[in-house]
Each structure stands twice: as C-alpha cells, then as structure tokens.
Amino acid sequence: MCGIVGVTCLQGKLSSPAKIIRKCLEKLEYRGYDSVGLASIFKGMIVVRKGKGKIEEVRRKMNFDGVPGNTVIGHTRWATHGAPSDNNAHPHIDCGRIVAIVHNGIIKNYMELKKKLIAKGHIFRSETDTEVVAHLIEEYLNKGFKPYEAFKKAISHVKGSYAIAAIIISEPNTIFFAKKDSPLIIGIGDGFNFIASDIPAFLEHTRRIVVVKDFEVGYITPTNVFIENLHTGKIVDVSKRLRFISWTAEMAAKAGYPHYMLKEIHEQPRALRETINGLGEEIEQAANMIVNARRVFITAAGTSFHAGLVLDYYLNSIAGIATIPLIASEYSKYVRSVKYGDLLIAISQSGETIDTLMAVREFKKRGAKILAISNVIDSAIPRESDLTVYTRAGPEIGVAATKTFTTQVLVELAVVLKVAELNAALNMDEIASLRKQLEKTPKIVEKTIMKHEAFVNSIAEIIHRKNSMYYLGRGLGVPIAMEGALKLKEIAYIHAEAYPAGESKHGPIALVEKDFPVLFIVLDDENSENILGNVTEMKARNALTIGLIPEPFEEFKEVLDYSIKIPLHDHLFSPITYTPILQLLAYYSAVKRGYDPDKPRNLAKTVTVE
C-alpha cells in the first residue's frame, strides 16, 4: 500500500502548492511511511525531492515546503519491490527528466517491460516496479506522441494494480492519471484540482469529489477534468459523477469499518495470503542459520513475544531443536552466556522496538548471528540483522497487533518446516502435507471469522461486564491463550491472566468463584484429554466456561457454557486460526465498554523507549 496525491492550480490560487502536498502526504501516512517524495514542474524543468524516512524527517531535510511550481505530485511509500531507500522513493523520473510519476499498487509485468526498455537503452535508477512507467511514457514521447497519448499508450502496457499520477514538462499544468484496483479520487476546486488515494487527503481544500473507476484514464488541469475508459474510449460525464462531501470523511482509511482494529482483523486472510505469496529464498537461508546454530535464542516483546513462544514450540516439537525464548527487556540475564555460533531470532513488527533492538546489539557484540522477523522492510532491526524474513501484512495502524501476529506465525511455520526438511525431523510426505495445509490457512481464517463474529460479539456482551478473566491452554495453546489475554488487557482494560491449564491446581484456581470467566484453548493434540479435566474442574467451581474447540470435540460442549467450534485441522496452525476469534472477543468487549480499541490508553504502536 502507498499513498499518492497531486495538485495543479492557476498561478496564485493556492499559496505554496508544495506545502499543501506535504500536508496531504501527512494525512496519507497511514498508507505507508517508509519513504516519501514529491515532484513539480517549474520553469520547464522537473524538480524532484525525495528520500527514505518518515515525512517529518525527509521534508525538513529536503525542504519540501520550498519546492516551487503550480503542479505538484507526491507519494508516501510502503515498500513492496525494493527496500526503502532514497533511490526507490517515488516520484520516479525517466532518462531525460521530462516525466515524473507516482504509483500505488504492484505492476506484475514490470520485469518484462524493464528488460525491453533496457534493451532500448533506458537507464534505470531504482529497483521499483514503478519506474518502468516513466520510461515507457518517455519512449512514446520520443516517438512523437502527444503527452496524453503517450501516457495512455504506456498505461495500456501495464498489468497489475495501479493508481498512477504523472507530470510531463511539455504540459506544465496537467496531471495525468490512471486507475485499476488501487483507489483514486479527484477533488475539484475553484481554479485548482486535486488527485489523491483518498478523500481526507484534500478535504481541507475542496469537498467536491469524483471517484475514478477501474480502467479509467484522464488528466486534470487547474480548470478541467477529463476522464475516459482506457479500453472503450468512452468519455465520462464528470458533472454526473460529481459528489459533495458534507461531513468529515475520516472514515476513508478505515474502508467501511468503525475501527482500524476490526478492519485489520478482517484483513487477515489477505495478509496471510500475501505473506504466503511473498515467501522467498530467505526461508531456506533462515532455516540454514537455525540448523547450523550452536544454540537458538528467541527474543521479542508483547505480541511478538507470543509469536516467539509459538516459534519456540515449533522448533522444539517439530524440528527437535531446543530454544531459549526470552523477553527482550530481560536480555541482560543471558548476555554473559552468549557465545560465537549462537543465533538470536528477533521478532518485531515495526523493526524498531527498542528493547528488541538493544538485545540484538548486545548479542551481536558477543558473536551471535541475528535472524529478524519483521513487517517493515529495512527498519532498524532488519538493518542490524544478518538476515530478515518479512511478513507482508501491510501497515498496521491499530495499536493492538492483529494481522501482524498471525503473519509472524505463518512465516515461522514456513521456516520451521524448512528446518525439519533440512534436519530430516519430518519426512517429506509430512512436510508436503503441512505445506499444503499452510496454503489453506487464509481460507480457514476467513471462514472462521465469518461464521463466528456474531457469537463472539454475544460472548463479549457477558465478558465486558467482568473485571477479571483467565485464558488457559496446554502446549501450543499456551501462547495463544497469552495473546488472547494480552488483547483483552490492552484494549478492553479487563484484567486477564493466561497460564498453562495444568497450573490451576497450584494456585490460581483459588480465585475462581461463581461466574468467573475462564476461556480454554482446546487443540486437536495430545493434551485434549487433560484439558477436558481442566474444564471440568473449573465448571465444578461454577466458573463461566468458554472454549475454542475443534469442531468434532462433542464431549467439550457439555462442560462448556459457550463453545466456539473451529474447523478441524492440524493443531500446528491453530495460532493462526484461533487467534482472530480472541482478537474479536477483545475488540467487541472494548467497544461495549465504550473504549476506542485503536488508541488504548498509555500505549503506543511502536515502543521506542526502554
């Protein structure tokens, strides 16, 4: 996901268009924030200012506000092709600096186009898919096509998803655009026009909008908007499509959902699918690092630590490799024992978590190799690591981690299956079967959410009135329980404790009284009989028992007050398939208590202070 924006205005209609674009980019930051840039046309030249980093840093360094010109395009990036770097930042220009373009989406056939263009002598400056479009336009301009015709010709070659805005120096008051699958909105002003990925970006300046549809191309000038269908050439009557936004459209970013968190919970099937599609050779390299390590440490904080505990379970129980999981802020205890040949696996969604980063540095200093799992390409921890495996969950705005947790688990499983292949812990048939099931997890998650959302909402109706709750599991169920409890604590502000179910008798059961809620994570594994005993012992104390159980486990339904049935699958996938239910439970409990789940009190998305 990336954000694009552009404005073109009559001289003097808007004071400092570049500054306006910078402000628009700040509003689009939710769509990506690893690099940012803008381009304008001034005195027959294209001015480009761009760089890696947050808008706040780059705009100061590059003096965005000082860029002259009445036609400006801007971009905020979330890296997919090519790491965040100054070169890979948008806008991209062609060889002759006559075209600048910004793009949101993925161009599927860019390698093919790039090869052809290189053969024709074009020189590429970045590793992005986007740059090909700039060169394509140049190619057609050089062949004598008029700017708009050249732009259309170029777009007709592009396959994949895109929202593109382009400026060409021979038409200094025009922004060309095209759209397929990525959002694009035109804002119509008096003597100026905007184009952007969403409405709030320019809402301050105009409330009259036109939504561009798939396969439409066109251009805006300060006084005109032209849209036509790329294939049929049918011209769109803009006045008929004009809409007036009479309220503040803060919702745009949430795509119809009341909160980012709910949106991100629902996005998990897609995030998982994209993570599966993005798995590359780094999986094998990571597996080799693990197999060759003297000892394996796993470190992380918060939700990522629960993903770490899942990895700990996988490595021990699947691959037969003993691991030492440690909470990042507690790393100092282990520092003296770290030696050359050890491996530290560091998990951090943002890649900037300070506690994890400190542990990485300290372990590295003592000769350990570092393997990172992160969602943000080239962030601090990946930069300081020997190898990084990336999740492709896309930006996560809700403070409570949701889709990043399940995608972390997914890449862990992919790595561990490779490890098991390398050290022959499983035979090839078993591995093949598990890989096949892994492919199916996005669909299982989708079905589970669809099937149970209302029921979970009704359980939240009870939970949200409680002050305390237990989450119990055994084996792989323990980290799932811990993650569920953390979600409830952080957004619903209900005290929740998770522990291995066998521990009840050693103390915690003393707190259980009538209607005390206890949630059980029941997996299709060797523990199911024992955990049935644990449910019964809680029931005997009149606890309110809730269970996430595999569909065929009939015997549990009698002792559970509320049972949520998950389709039967290998228990190894349950952190991915069960956790969304726990996320929904926390979400609905928070909403019913009147809290904003996106902005839990006292918490920040990325913890950068020790």
Place this chain on the structure above:
Amino acid sequence: MFQYRFKAVVLAGGRGERLKPITDCMPKSMVRIVGKPVIDYVLEGLSKLPLDEVIVVLSHKKLAKYVEEKWGRALSITIVYQKGEGIDAAILSAKDLVRSPNFILAYGDIVVNPKAYIRTLETHINSGAEASILLSPKLDVESYGVAYISESKIVSISEKPVPEKAESTLAVAGIFVLPSTFLNYVEEHGFTEALNVLAKEYTVVPSFWEDWWVDIGYPWDILKANEYVLRDLRFSHISSKATISSKAVIEGPLIIDDEAEISHYAVIKGPAYIGKNSFIGDHCLIREYTSVEENVIVGAFSEVKHSSIQPNVTVSSYNYIGDTVIGESSVLGPHTVTLNILPSGAKVSRLHPVRVKGKLLTKLGAIIGCNVHIGANSTLFAGSIIKSHEKIKPHSIIMQQRSTL
C-alpha cells in the same frame, strides 16, 4: 455550488405479520420506541444524508399522513402506496420514481443510531464501488439475510440460512446504496437473488456496524430496541411541563415528556421513558428499560419493568408488568400479573437467555394486542399472546401461546 445528491427509498409497507397482534391497529412503522415511531428512527438517519428526495413506500394512510406532517419540511418526501405483498413488490412500487444512477435503500423497521446511515454512504463514496451494504453481526441468522465477505468485497448473500449451515453471521442491516440497475434485477430474480447477481456483476463493499441494531420483526424486538435506545441515554431530560410530585423518587437517566405526571411516592428507576400526557400513579415502581408511551395511565401500586406500553393504554392499580408489550388502547384490570420466565429450553427466535446468578433464563412476559380488556385478578403466563379486541374475564389464567413462539 453543485452538489451531488441521492435519492432514498424507504420500505415501510406491509402488514407486519410477525409483529401481530401489536400491528393489528397500527402499521409496523408506527410502533413506538421510546416516544417515537420506528419510522422516525429511519427518517432521522436519512435526514443526515445529502438527499434530494425520499420515496416512502407504505400501505397505510395513517402512516402517510404522519410522515408528511412530521418530515415533510425536513425532507422532500414522496409517498408511494405499495402494490402487492413482500419486499419485491415494495421495491418495485418505487421503481419508476428512482430515475437516478444510484439510490439509497432503507428498511422502514430498523432502529439504529443515525451514524449507521452516514457510515453506509461514506463507505460507498470512499470506496468508489457500485454498491455498499451495511452489515451487522447477528446471532439469529435464520431470521436475516447474511453476507459473506472475501477480499473486502461481499461475494454472496443467503436469505435466512439454517444456523448450523450458515457460512456467515454478518446480517444485512437494511441500509444499502445500490445502482438503479438493481431494480431490474429485482424484477427478474427477486430481492435476495438480485443482491447475488449484483455481487457477481459489480463490486459490492461491506460497511460494518459494530454497535446495537434492531430490526422490529417480532414483538420482543420492541423490548430490545427500547433497551438499547434507553441504554444510550447519557443524561436525563425532564420536561418543564411535566408534573412531578415532590415525594416521588426519580433516578436517571430517563426522559419524562411534556404534560406527564408522576404522582406521590412513585419510584422511577431509569433508564426509562415516560411519554407525553402519561400518568404514573401513587406508589408505582417503574423500573429499568420501561417505555411508557403517550396518554398511558399506570394505576397506583403497579410495578413495570423492561416493558413497552404503547399509547392510550390503561394499566390499573396493583399490576405487575414484566418483559411485556401492551398494544394500543388496551386496558388491564387491577391485580393483573404477567409471569415472565419461559420454561427452560424454550426456543424463541431472536430472544436470548440471560444469565441471572449463574442460571440461564429466557424472559418474556405477555404480548397483548390492541383494544384488549383484561379483567381484574388475571394472571398471564410467560409468553402468552392476547389477540386484539379480546375481552378477558376477571380471575382468568391465560396460557395461550402462539405456535411461532
């Protein structure tokens, strides 16, 4: 300034079969929820949107008159009388009037926060999709249409699925933005299938409603809607025209409307609503989630909890009214008692057991039609249905239940 505006079609016709006997004397959309007819909740939501016309499809003159008088100034209302029964007929009654590329469709029997209407249109505009449908998670899928979402799009809709086989629990929540071609699909395929065709041919995106939402389908939905609306009260509103005895005890939040009178030693424990020109007698106890609509008399020493008393009802002295709906203009004689705990295991569509001290109880009192006369000292068993215009002798014990309960 040029403004793009929408047309809306509100479906407020039909007989309200499932809501009988409450709807014997009033159209479904005129059933009062906390002082307002259901249709007001719908039109209030629509009034927040940029609309140039609201087409209200209905079957009752009474409703037409009310809508025109109450909303004629705020909205540009066009009344259409429904031709034929069922949702297809209702939508098609408005077909020739839509004449715009797309329109908003709203069910006339939904009680929800006005923000739900805003969110649906906002989702529509922001997404650029051809259609948007509001969805809300609901347990009783067998009484709703449910939508399946994949890749952020609605891919299919199934009407009233069997719970065990339902693939989704996201109910179609009665607010849509649709292209006008949809009307042709309805003509050809019928409503639900038309939605499926739409999902196949176009991009249909979900708008998500996480908060309460009630479709007034069954009489007990009235109680649920009262409960939610009253639960959302943030402060009390007591009309300066109300008369409240200095000896009465009033705990908020509650609304006491114009000309209402609360007599000596009455206790009102909010959240509750006391309607216009209603009278609460001496020593009454009006408990949480009770909505006493206009021109109602509650006689001395009566207790009312979690109930809806529709306009012009008289509840005589020494009554106990719990989890009950009383239809318009009925009279309950002295010492009428409603029992309100259904036998365990009773299954009632859309009525869910509540947990009381660790036990699961399904609570439902009586459903009393309009113009009913109940003689003194009668006892109504949980879930009894009293037909409209019925006269019940004193000292009766009523156990009649309807088969659909």
